[in-house]
Amino acid sequence: MTDPFPYRYERTASAGQLAVDHAGLAPETNTGAIVSVAGRVMLLRHFGAIAFATLADSSGRIQLFATEAKTPRFEDFAKLSIGDWIGVKGEVVTTRRGELSVTADEWVLLAATQRPFPDKWHGLVDPDTRYRQRYVDLWASDDSRRIFQVRTKVISAVRRWLEDRGFVEAETPVLQPDQGGATARPFITHHNALDMPLYLRIAGGELYLKRLIGGGMEKVFELGRVFRNEGISPRHNPEFTMLEVYEAYADYTDMMALCENLVADVTRAVTGSTTLSHGGQDLDLTPPWRRATMVELIKEQAGVDVDLALPADELRAIARGLHVPLKPTWGPGKIVLEIYEKTTESKLWGPVFVCDYPQEVSPLARPHRSKPGCVERFEPIVAGRELGNAFSELVDPVDQRARFEEQAAQKEAGDDEAMAVDEDYLRALEYGLPPTGGLGIGIDRLVMLLTDAANIRDVVLFPTLRPEQLRQAGGDDGDELLG
Numbered sequence: 483m484t485d486p487f488p489y490r491y492e493r494t495a496s497a498g499q500l501a502v503d504h505a506g507l508a509p510e511t512n513t514g515a516i517v518s519v520a521g522r523v524m525l526l527r528h529f530g531a532i533a534f535a536t537l538a539d540s541s542g543r544i545q546l547f548a549t550e551a552k553t554p555r556f557e558d559f560a561k562l563s564i565g566d567w568i569g570v571k572g573e574v575v576t577t578r579r580g581e582l583s584v585t586a587d588e589w590v591l592l593a594a595t596q597r598p599f600p601d602k603w604h605g606l607v608d609p610d611t612r613y614r615q616r617y618v619d620l621w622a623s624d625d626s627r628r629i630f631q632v633r634t635k636v637i638s639a640v641r642r643w644l645e646d647r648g649f650v651e652a653e654t655p656v657l658q659p660d661q662g663g664a665t666a667r668p669f670i671t672h673h674n675a676l677d678m679p680l681y682l683r684i685a686g687g688e689l690y691l692k693r694l695i696g697g698g699m700e701k702v703f704e705l706g707r708v709f710r711n712e713g714i715s716p717r718h719n720p721e722f723t724m725l726e727v728y729e730a731y732a733d734y735t736d737m738m739a740l741c742e743n744l745v746a747d748v749t750r751a752v753t754g755s756t757t758l759s760h761g762g763q764d765l766d767l768t769p770p771w772r773r774a775t776m777v778e779l780i781k782e783q784a785g786v787d788v789d790l791a792l793p794a795d796e797l798r799a800i801a802r803g804l805h806v807p808l809k810p811t812w813g814p815g816k817i818v819l820e821i822y823e824k825t826t827e828s829k830l831w832g833p834v835f836v837c838d839y840p841q842e843v844s845p846l847a848r849p850h851r852s853k854p855g856c857v858e859r860f861e862p863i864v865a866g867r868e869l870g871n872a873f874s875e876l877v878d879p880v881d882q883r884a885r886f887e888e889q890a891a892q893k894e895a896g897d898d899e900a901m902a903v904d905e906d907y908l909r910a911l912e913y914g915l916p917p918t919g920g921l922g923i924g925i926d927r928l929v930m931l932l933t934d935a936a937n938i939r940d941v942v943l944f945p946t947l948r949p950e951q952l953r954q955a956g957g958d959d960g961d962e963l964l965g
C-alpha cells in the first residue's frame with residue numbers, strides 16, 4: 483500500500499538548475515540525463531494518451547511530460563490537482579516545440595492538496611487573504627516570491643557591507659527593563675520569576691549598542707525585530723525589522739556618508755543599478771544625496787518661514803494657517819516638527835537628508851554645534867518616506883540625565899511614548915563615551931523602496947492581523963488605514 487504521506491524524497495535536480503544546465507537545446511532532444519525533481523503541480527494539460535504538467539519548486543518551473551505508454555498510473559497522473567506535491571524521475575528532454583521537460587518515467591504523490599488552489603491567471607485577489615495565507619500567496623503570485631527573494635538579498639547585502647568595513651554584529655535584549663531608545667508606545671509584559679514588568683524594545687538596541695561603544699567595540703551593528711504598540715498603516719506594522727549602526731569617533735556627517743553609500747551599494751547589489759522606478763517615477767540613489775535643513779524644506783514646500791526662536795504662539799498661528807492640528811502642551815520644537823511632517827515630508831522625492839531637528843523632539847541627539855535649539859540629527863527621506871534616523875550621539879551624562887528626566891516628567895503627565903530614566907545607561911556614560919555617530923534604517927521601508935511596494939504588508943511575510951474569527955465577526959483590522 484502506498485503511503486499517502488511519504489517521509490522523504492530523494493531529489494537530484496532543481497527546476498532552475500535544469501534550465502541553466504540544458505539551455506539552448508534543439509527541439510526533440512534526448513539528453514540521456516536522468517534526474518529526480520520535486521515540487522508543486524501548477525498547471526496540468528491532458529490530451530488523450532499524453533499529459534503535460536508544470537512543476538514549480540523554489541528555484542523556478544519545469545515541464546513534466548507523461549505518456550500512457552511509459553508513465554506508471556498514467557490516469558492518476560492525468561487527474562492530479564493543481565497544488566499537489568509530487569516527485570518525478572525521468573530523462574531531461576525537449577519536446578517538438580523545444581520545451582525543456584522531464585519525462586515522468588516514475589512518479590509519487592508527496593502530498594495532496596485538500597483545498598482548491600488559486601486559479602493560475604488570477605491568483606489570490608483579496609489582499610487580506612494574501613496576507614493571512616502567505617503559504618498560498620507565495621505559490622500563486624510570482625511577484626510575492628520576487629519581493630521576498632529581494633528582502634533576503636537586501637538583509638544579506640547589508641550585513642556583508644557592514645562586516646566588510648569592520649563593523650561587528652551584536653545582539654541586544656528584546657525584553658528590556660526600561661522604555662528607551664526612542665519615543666514610541668511600547669508593548670508591556672510581565673516576567674513571573676522576577677515579578678517585574680518588561681518592555682519589548684521600541685528601538686534596535688540603541689542604548690545597549692552605545693554601551694558596547696563605551697566598552698571598546700568601536701564599530702557595532704544589529705539587525706533585529708522592533709515592536710511598537712501603535713497604529714497600522716501602509717507604512718507601519720507593529721513589529722518590524724531595524725538596522726542600527728554605531729561608530730566611535732564619528733558624527734552625523736559621517737553617518738550621512740555611511741547611509742547613502744550603504745543604500746546605494748545594497749541597491750546596486752540587489753537590482754544591478756542605483757537607479758530604479760518607484761511609484762511610476764524615476765529615482766536615482768547615486769551618492770551624494772542632497773543635504774537640507776528642516777526649516778529650509780518647510781520654506782520650499784509650504785512657503786512659510788519657521789524658526790525655533792519664534793514665540794510658540796506665533797508658530798501656532800502659522801500651523802493654523804496651514805491646517806496643521808496641534809496639542810496645547812507642545813513647545814516650539816514639536817510644533818515645527820508637526821508642520822514639517824504634515825506639509826513637507828511626503829513631497830520630498832529625494833533622496834534628501836533632512837537635517838538639524840529641534841532638540842525638544844530629539845532626547846538622545848547631541849546639541850548642534852552652531853544652531854541653538856537644534857541637534858545634530860538627520861532623517862533620510864526617499865520617495866516621500868522616512869527611511870531612517872541618525873544622530874551625533876549625546877555623550878554628556880549630565881545633559882542626558884536632564885533630558886531623561888524631562889521625558890520621565892512627560893510620561894508622568896500621561897505621554898505613553900516618553901522614555902524613562904535609564905540609570906545604568908547613565909552610569910555607562912559616566913564612565914565615558916567617545917564621540918559617536920549612530921544610524922537606524924528601517925529594513926522593511928528599504929525593501930518597499932527596492933520592490934516598488936506601496937504597503938508594508940507586502941514585504942513582511944507574516945504581518946500583524948486581527949484573528950480571522952474576530953474579523954469575520956465584524957471586528958476592525960485597521961484595513962481602512964491601508965488605503
